[in-house]
Amino acid sequence: MFFFQGLTMGLAYVAPIGMQNLFVIHSALSHSLRRAVATAFIVLFFDISLSLSCFYGIGTC
16 A cells, blocks of 8 residues: 555656756746746745655655
8 A cells, every 4th residue: 555655656756847847947948037046946945845745755644
């Protein structure tokens, strides 16, 4: 049971990374530097929070 929970959490961690990168690159190319940096920091914050929740096993209640 824990294997499938870990597998789904790992998939949820890896799957959006490609779309995130495209979003950040598009933001950097089409917006001002200030907005691009803000977008990158917001994405960075959520990426770190998702990886920490996977590491500490938040979904294993």
